Amino acid sequence: MATQEEVLEAIKQKGYADLKDLKRHFGLEYQGSSWLPQRLRALERKGLIVSMRSGNISVYLANDFDCCWDEAKRILLELGLIRKRKRGRPKGSIQYREESITKLLNFIRENKIVTIRWIQRNMGWDWRTTTKYINKLVRDGIVFEIRNGRLRLFTISLI
Structure with a gap:
């Protein structure tokens, strides 16, 4: 079971992550509940990460993420996390x-x-x-x- 700091570090390494990425990173099963959503909520409450929702995908970014909307949208489109309008x-x-x-x-x-x-x-x-x-x-x-x-x-x- 990873700590909040380890979850935050995993998000910072990639610059962003969705739940599926984080589960893969920590070697968790895709189905069922886990401790990971609790860690994400705690980090969000502390203001260390920001969650953004586009459609049915939540993407977590470290709060120090510094980039413009066009760059973020390009990254999310390339990863297939959001679709073109x-x-x-x-x-x-x-x-x-x-x-x-x-x-x-x-x-x-x-x-x-x-x-x-x-x-x-x-x-x-x-x-x-x-x-x-x-x-x-x-x-x-x-x-x-x-x-x-x-x-x-x-x-x-x-x-």
């Missing part, structure tokens, strides 16, 4: 308005980093509309979701 009609029956997406992206760009409640209040949207649009942008890899405990922050660029 798909063009065309959305799946299913959910309809998205381009002007609403543009308005939301401009709001996030102006404020650098925002919470979902702040988006909801300032855009004048109900909760379902707000979560629908923010989840779409996160899924498409346009917006990064940064989690710190229960707090969810959204940004367009890495800090």
Whole structure:
């Protein structure tokens, strides 16, 4: 069982890691629970790492990670951790308005980093509309979701 320091060192060696990378690094089975998610949450609470979510992939970065969004996106695309944004009609029956997406992206760009409640209040949207649009942008890899405990922050660029 690795310590928090060893988990942090493994993330720093590569510059970033997802759970699968870390399990492979420490020789753990892919299925079942392990001590690793507990170590990651503890490091996140201490502010030593930052988790970013794009779609259903969480990527962990050491808090001293210094790079621009374009560079980070290029790395994540090369590794297959995020996908290129798909063009065309959305799946299913959910309809998205381009002007609403543009308005939301401009709001996030102006404020650098925002919470979902702040988006909801300032855009004048109900909760379902707000979560629908923010989840779409996160899924498409346009917006990064940064989690710190229960707090969810959204940004367009890495800090």
